Amino acid sequence: MLQRCFFEFLNLPDGRQVFTFEFVFMNGFVFSKFDPNADGKAPFDKLLDVFTELLQYTSGDAGEALSWLSQLDKQYKLTNKDYGIGDFIEDLKTNGYIKENDQDGTFKITPKTEQSIRKRSLEEIFGKMKKSKQGSHRTFKTGQGDEPNPEIRPYTFGDSPETIDYTGSLKNAFINHGIDSLSMHEDDLEIHETDFKAQTSTVLMIDISHSMILYGEDRITPAKKVAMALSELITTRYPKDTLDIVVFGNDAWQIQMKDLPYLEVGPYHTNTVAGLELSMELLRRRKNPNKQIFMITDGKPTCLKEGGRYYKNSFGIDSKILNRTLTLAGQLRRMKIPVITFMIAQDPYLQQFVRDFTEVNNGKAFYSSLDGLGDYIFEDYERNKRKTVR
Numbered sequence: 001m002l003q004r005c006f007f008e009f010l011n012l013p014d015g016r017q018v019f020t021f022e023f024v025f026m027n028g029f030v031f032s033k034f035d036p037n038a039d040g041k042a043p044f045d046k047l048l049d050v051f052t053e054l055l056q057y058t059s060g061d062a063g064e065a066l067s068w069l070s071q072l073d074k075q076y077k078l079t080n081k082d083y084g085i086g087d088f089i090e091d092l093k094t095n096g097y098i099k100e101n102d103q104d105g106t107f108k109i110t111p112k113t114e115q116s117i118r119k120r121s122l123e124e125i126f127g128k129m130k131k132s133k134q135g136s137h138r139t140f141k142t143g144q145g146d147e148p149n150p151e152i153r154p155y156t157f158g159d160s161p162e163t164i165d166y167t168g169s170l171k172n173a174f175i176n177h178g179i180d181s182l183s184m185h186e187d188d189l190e191i192h193e194t195d196f197k198a199q200t201s202t203v204l205m206i207d208i209s210h211s212m213i214l215y216g217e218d219r220i221t222p223a224k225k226v227a228m229a230l231s232e233l234i235t236t237r238y239p240k241d242t243l244d245i246v247v248f249g250n251d252a253w254q255i256q257m258k259d260l261p262y263l264e265v266g267p268y269h270t271n272t273v274a275g276l277e278l279s280m281e282l283l284r285r286r287k288n289p290n291k292q293i294f295m296i297t298d299g300k301p302t303c304l305k306e307g308g309r310y311y312k313n314s315f316g317i318d319s320k321i322l323n324r325t326l327t328l329a330g331q332l333r334r335m336k337i338p339v340i341t342f343m344i345a346q347d348p349y350l351q352q353f354v355r356d357f358t359e360v361n362n363g364k365a366f367y368s369s370l371d372g373l374g375d376y377i378f379e380d381y382e383r384n385k386r387k388t389v390r
Contacts, residue, residue: 012057013068027298043083044091050078051387052120055109056221060261062098062107084145109261117261122236123229155189165190201242201286203279204230207297208247208263209270219344220265230294231257244282248275250303250310254282269303269312273321276328276339283337291337300353301325317353329361338363 032159050072054065066089073079079088089107092098097113100106152165172188204227210221227245234243235257246253249268252275275295283291301321304311313321339361343354351367358365 012054013071014057019149022379043079044081044088047078047085047088048092048097049120051088052113055113055117055261056225057218058120059264060107060109062113066107066195084144091314111258114258114261115232118228118232121225122232124225124229149375150352152190152192155186155191159191163191165192184209199240199242199288200238200290200292201244201288202230202234202291203244203246203282203293205246205248205252205275205279205293205295205297206263207270207275207295207299208249208265209268209299209302210265211270211299212265219298220242220263223344224260224263226296228260231260232244242286242288244269244279246275246278246282248272248278250274251305252278254278269310269314270297270299270301271303271305271310272297273304273324273328276332280328280332280335280337291335293332293337294342296342296344300350317349319350322353322356326357326360329357329363333362341365343367 047069051065051069054068055062058064058068066085069078069088070085073085079085079113089098093100096110097116098107098109102107155164168190169184169188172190173182173184176185176188177183206220206227207221213224231243231245234241243257245257245260246252247255247263248271250271251268252271255263272295276293279293283293300317302312302314302318304321304324310322329339339357340357340363341354343351343365347383353363354367356383357363
């Protein structure tokens with residue numbers, strides 16, 4: 001039975017809202033006034049949660065995030081007489097979350113904060129995942145792999161000594177040769193079967209064209225959150241895998257994991273071709289047999305670069321741009337590199353472009369809301385890691 005439902009809207013200075021809620025289920029009905037300090041968290045930890053969330057909306061601008069935090073504090077009474085925003089800023093500096101420029105007094109976040117943002121994104125988006133041994137991309141294909149399974153088989157020439165089941169082998173030696181004249185022969189040896197752990201190389205393409213913030217909808221912040229969560233997931237859970245991050249607008253370029261909190265949308269068109277070409281080049285350098293591209297976008301390709309000039313057309317689907325894009329989709333298919341497209345727009349003609357692209361590439365497409373984007377990417381990453389190229 002629902003006992004209590006706590007909810008609160010925080011209005012951000014730019015008009016967006018952060019909505020928090022909590023349900024408590026118990027027998028009976030007990031009504032009480034909501035106490036925001038009843039969660040047992042220290043004042044610093046509670047403000048740090050809000051500050052970290054705001055940093056994702058301000059693209060890592062610590063000064064702007066602190067300004068927003070002050071406005072939220074004024075409106076929602078986040079602090080009290082014993083602990084104010086000034087105390088919080090001092091604690092941020094003391095604990096190494098921000099550093100102050102001695103010349104102009106501006107604040108900048110530190111690598112510790114960058115990692116904290118990635119961990120927060122991981123917990124928010126992939127928090128339901130269960131822990132497992134790091135680096136275990138199981139393919140369920142037996143042979144000379146690198147993780148034992150319960151199956152036993154006779155030794156064959158070339159098997160690694162590390163896979164010998166010594167207990168079973170000694171038992172065979174006792175049975176075959178007796179205790180008095182104990183000796184061990186090749187026929188006595190037993191081997192633990194092993195599974196391969198597949199390594200996967202992934203390129204995450206993020207659309208940073210102007211449409212990612214058009215029509216009053218912030219699409220870039222959820223995309224960044226997913227990218228940060230996926231980065232932290234691979235770094236901590238699958239350290240043998242590789243993740244390259246590519247952003248694309250009029251051009252495409254590679255960014256590092258540490259750059260994600262600062263990522264912003266620019267006044268760009270959508271040069272999907274440039275993003276795919278760079279992704280192909282990055283994957284060519286990877287020796288893993290399993291390769292894939294995750295592409296987060298909200299629109300159609302509208303730009304090509306021809307020599308030193310840009311060919312642009314934002315009206316409808318341009319056949320010249322479309323043909324170049326589909327040609328690359330076919331090349332990626334021949335290279336056995338699937339493109340998994342996460343489309344965060346609902347326009348039918350845009351979805352038709354994605355369907356055509358996916359058919360040529362033999363990849364997959366998801367038409368996701370912003371809220372479901374992380375679940376889709378995590379589930380597909382988990383599914384793809386079980387595959388191996390034969």
